[in-house]
Amino acid sequence: ILNVEQSPQSLHVQEGDSTNFTCSFPSSNFYALHWYRWETAKSPEALFVMTLNGDEKKKGRISATLNTKEGYSYLYIKGSQPEDSATYLCAPNTNAGKSTFGDGTTLTVKP
Amino acid sequence: DTAVSQTPKYLVTQMGNDKSIKCEQNLGHDTMYWYKQDSKKFLKIMFSYNNKELIINETVPNRFSPKSPDKAHLNLHINSLELGDSAVYFCASSPSHSGNTIYFGEGSWLTVV
Numbered sequence: 001i002l003n004v005e006q007s008p009q010s011l012h013v014q015e016g017d018s019t020n021f022t023c024s025f026p027s028s029n030f031y032a033l034h035w036y037r038w039e040t041a042k043s044p045e046a047l048f049v050m051t052l053n054g055d056e057k058k059k060g061r062i063s064a065t066l067n068t069k070e071g072y073s074y075l076y077i078k079g080s081q082p083e084d085s086a087t088y089l090c091a092p093n094t095n096a097g098k099s100t101f102g103d104g105t106t107l108t109v110k111p
Numbered sequence: 112d113t114a115v116s117q118t119p120k121y122l123v124t125q126m127g128n129d130k131s132i133k134c135e136q137n138l139g140h141d142t143m144y145w146y147k148q149d150s151k152k153f154l155k156i157m158f159s160y161n162n163k164e165l166i167i168n169e170t171v172p173n174r175f176s177p178k179s180p181d182k183a184h185l186n187l188h189i190n191s192l193e194l195g196d197s198a199v200y201f202c203a204s205s206p207s208h209s210g211n212t213i214y215f216g217e218g219s220w221l222t223v224v
Contacts, residue, residue, distance in 0.1 A: 031210045034213070038154075042218075043215035043218055044154070051210075061117070069177070087152075089154065091213070095210075099144075099210065100156075101156070
């Protein structure tokens with residue numbers, strides 16, 4: 001099992017605020033990193049997959065960056081909306097194929 | 112069509128009973144998983160199968176036994192249920208076990224009373 005750390009564990013912001021959170025993982029044997037969005041009482045859904053150092057991905061107001069050399073990824077949400085409230089999970093993979101989920105950052109956006 | 116489907120969605124049962132949760136995926140994926148959402152709401156892997164072969168078996172009591180009759184199905188059988196087994200169990204699949212996106216079922220809410 002990889003040591004995957006996500007911070008902060010929870011975050012409360014006002015509608016319209018921009019926010020970001022971090023996923024840290026061991027940089028050795030890195031293969032890919034996935035971000036998932038997990039709404040309450042639903043199942044996790046994939047947001048992004050990133051493989052290369054310096055990768056940036058964007059989907060609407062949500063974007064992510066990847067630094068494989070230092071072992072971290074940032075997820076950014078611009079102009080948060082109440083519907084962005086969810087737990088955001090990162091899951092790095094090693095080249096052995098094993099995927100480990102972090103404990104997530106739970107975002108609450110207040111109207 | 113639901114890509115990863117698991118049944119039942121809700122299950123309430125008494126301590127000591129044996130129960131199964133079934134999972135099927137119609138995505139043609141080679142790899143299937145069982146995850147448990149633990150008491151802290153964290154997602155923890157239990158088992159992974161690739162082409163019907165067990166490849167990941169995390170520290171799970173041996174009362175939990177996965178069975179994969181074919182690569183589209185991965186069922187979870189739980190013997191002698193305990194109160195602490197109450198959780199949400201998610202089935203999932205991915206094209207292979209090498210770093211692909213994982214697709215989750217809707218979860219099965221198990222309550223042991």
